[in-house]
Amino acid sequence: MTTRTASPHPLEVQDVTVRFAGLTALDAVSFTVAPGTVHAVIGPNGAGKSTCFNVLSGLHRPARGSVRHGDAELTRLAPHRIAALGVARTFQNIVTTAGTVADNLMLGRHALTRAGFTASALRLPAAVREQREHLAKAREIAELTGLGAHFDQPVALLPYGDRKRVELARALCLEPTVLLLDEPVAGMNAAERARTAEVVRHVRAELGLTVLLVEHDMGLVMRLADEVTVLDFGKVIAHGTPEEVRRDPEVLRAYLGTDGTGEDAA
Numbered sequence: 584m585t586t587r588t589a590s591p592h593p594l595e596v597q598d599v600t601v602r603f604a605g606l607t608a609l610d611a612v613s614f615t616v617a618p619g620t621v622h623a624v625i626g627p628n629g630a631g632k633s634t635c636f637n638v639l640s641g642l643h644r645p646a647r648g649s650v651r652h653g654d655a656e657l658t659r660l661a662p663h664r665i666a667a668l669g670v671a672r673t674f675q676n677i678v679t680t681a682g683t684v685a686d687n688l689m690l691g692r693h694a695l696t697r698a699g700f701t702a703s704a705l706r707l708p709a710a711v712r713e714q715r716e717h718l719a720k721a722r723e724i725a726e727l728t729g730l731g732a733h734f735d736q737p738v739a740l741l742p743y744g745d746r747k748r749v750e751l752a753r754a755l756c757l758e759p760t761v762l763l764l765d766e767p768v769a770g771m772n773a774a775e776r777a778r779t780a781e782v783v784r785h786v787r788a789e790l791g792l793t794v795l796l797v798e799h800d801m802g803l804v805m806r807l808a809d810e811v812t813v814l815d816f817g818k819v820i821a822h823g824t825p826e827e828v829r830r831d832p833e834v835l836r837a838y839l840g841t842d843g844t845g846e847d848a849a
């Protein structure tokens with residue numbers, strides 16, 4: 584069975600430009616996500632965060648620029664090929680409500696399954712053994728993400744925060760080296776947000792993952808990110824630690840319409 588280890592490679596976004604009809608949604612965006620770090624992409628509404636996320640996961644092909652991870656140029660690959668390289672994404676809206684937690688996590692193992700359909704259907708010994716190993720791995724990931732007690736429960740019956748974490752666990756079942764999180768705490772209450780931050784911190788430490796997250800929740804970004812890239816109108820306006828970007832006058836202007844002095848920006 585495939586087991587991946589932490590990647591030594593950064594995720595390098597270089598000069599990425601995306602246009603929709605007349606609108607430049609991303610304009611020569613560059614940043615590097617260092618291996619084993621949590622990197623957040625933030626920005627006001629319409630700044631280009633989702634577009635950036637979709638480029639990284641292969642849903643949008645940029646007009647220009649590259650996204651490199653080791654030897655791979657991700658902008659030329661279909662989403663499933665990017666996932667197979669160990670770059671897994673979550674989806675903002677919960678996509679997993681059917682079946683149990685175990686069922687959903689086993690779906691996440693699908694790309695790592697070697698036994699063919701026929702071998703599985705005939706329950707050949709190798710296929711049965713592989714299935715058992717995948718189930719054990721799925722259980723391990725459920726434990727890691729605080730879902731162990733719910734492993735055999737229907738996802739639809741779980742509280743919202745746990746359901747959203749099933750999505751995170753499903754992505755982890757791919758044994759990624761890079762995890763792309765699309766607003767992982769959207770819609771959660773304060774306790775659920777804190778719990779999810781703890782889980783992300785824990786899985787990053789345990790698995791040595793590189794994490795890129797797009798997030799509106801500043802509290803989460805400040806608590807979790809090692810580095811932050813700030814977008815506004817499709818351009819990078821700031822890079823730095825959470826503390827640095829929080830004090831950056833450009834960032835204050837973009838978010839608050841002020842330069843931080845109390846005067847409205849022109």
Ligand SMILES: Nc1ncnc2c1ncn2[C@@H]1O[C@H](COP(=O)(O)OP(=O)(O)OP(=O)(O)O)[C@@H](O)[C@H]1O
Nearest residue numbers: 603604606608626627628629630631632633634635
């Ligand atoms: N498929 C599309 N077709 C046309 N314009 C689009 C498309 N997707 C995004 N845009 C536009 O591109 C710009 C960037 O949008 P994007 O969704 O990436 O921003 P965002 O930072 O994720 O915003 P939000 O915080 O509101 O989710 C916006 O002006 C948006 O209207």
